[in-house]
């Protein structure tokens with residue numbers, strides 16, 4: 001595997017990679033799921049990890065302190081769609097850090113009452129939404145998807161204020177993403193989840209790879225950790241749909257196949 005796959009485009013990113021290589025057993029390597037480990041598909045239920053992900057993570061996980069998937073999906077869904085069940089030294093933080101799967105044990109908190117209210121009201125509220133708009137019920141949250149509408153962006157823009165008003169009434173927040181508006185409980189995000197995991201594991205370096213707006217808080221966390229003396233690397237799984245991460249990343253790769261290349265290169269460098 002070529003070393004170029006591990007060449008950061010920023011000085012801070014290069015320092016992060018050096019720190020991971022110097023003390024891999026104290027490194028935390030985190031990944032988003034959809035759009036990063038799993039290619040984007042029209043139907044969320046049909047999403048599966050890129051075929052190279054599990055073999056690559058199987059090589060990397062024994063070499064580093066922690067490998068974590070930090071996702072907006074329910075943890076159990078990510079484990080199933082990712083094929084992660086047999087992987088050692090990999091944990092999954094689902095629903096932006098509210099759920100945790102580790103060593104086959106799943107922890108899921110109770111949903112706040114607003115979630116049940118949204119579940120009850122959303123179908124009626126969306127009855128005049130464009131054809132192809134769908135609801136994904138994730139237990140602790142509900143997502144409104146527009147990817148399968150004839151004009152996904154138009155449908156998304158049309159629904160923004162309706163979804164925001166419902167979130168306001170029910171004590172939830174709106175998490176926007178790639179042709180999706182998610183209604184979820186406030187108080188936790190990927191940045192908080194990443195920081196908490198760094199502290200829990202005593203990690204001395206961190207890498208996080210993401211593709212979507214919900215991953216920006218993890219980038220914020222890496223920026224803050226750097227200021228506190230913990231080197232970090234921000235990897236962007238790029239797409240035409242979201243450009244905000246590429247602008248802030250230390251290493252930009254071409255979607256999930258590019259992320260697999262980074263995982264393989266990291267495993268080769270640390271072996």
Ligand SMILES: O=P(O)(O)OC[C@H]1O[C@H](O[C@H]2O[C@H](CO)[C@@H](O)[C@H](O)[C@H]2O)[C@H](O)[C@@H](O)[C@@H]1O
Pocket residue numbers: 032033034035039040041042043044045047070071072073136138143145147177178179180182212214
């Ligand atoms: O944090 P993530 O792992 O990136 O999860 C974010 C959302 O991903 C999923 O939606 C996205 O992927 C779908 C499958 O490829 C795609 O159809 C959809 O347009 C994308 O927005 C998932 O369905 C959501 O629940 C997650 O919040």
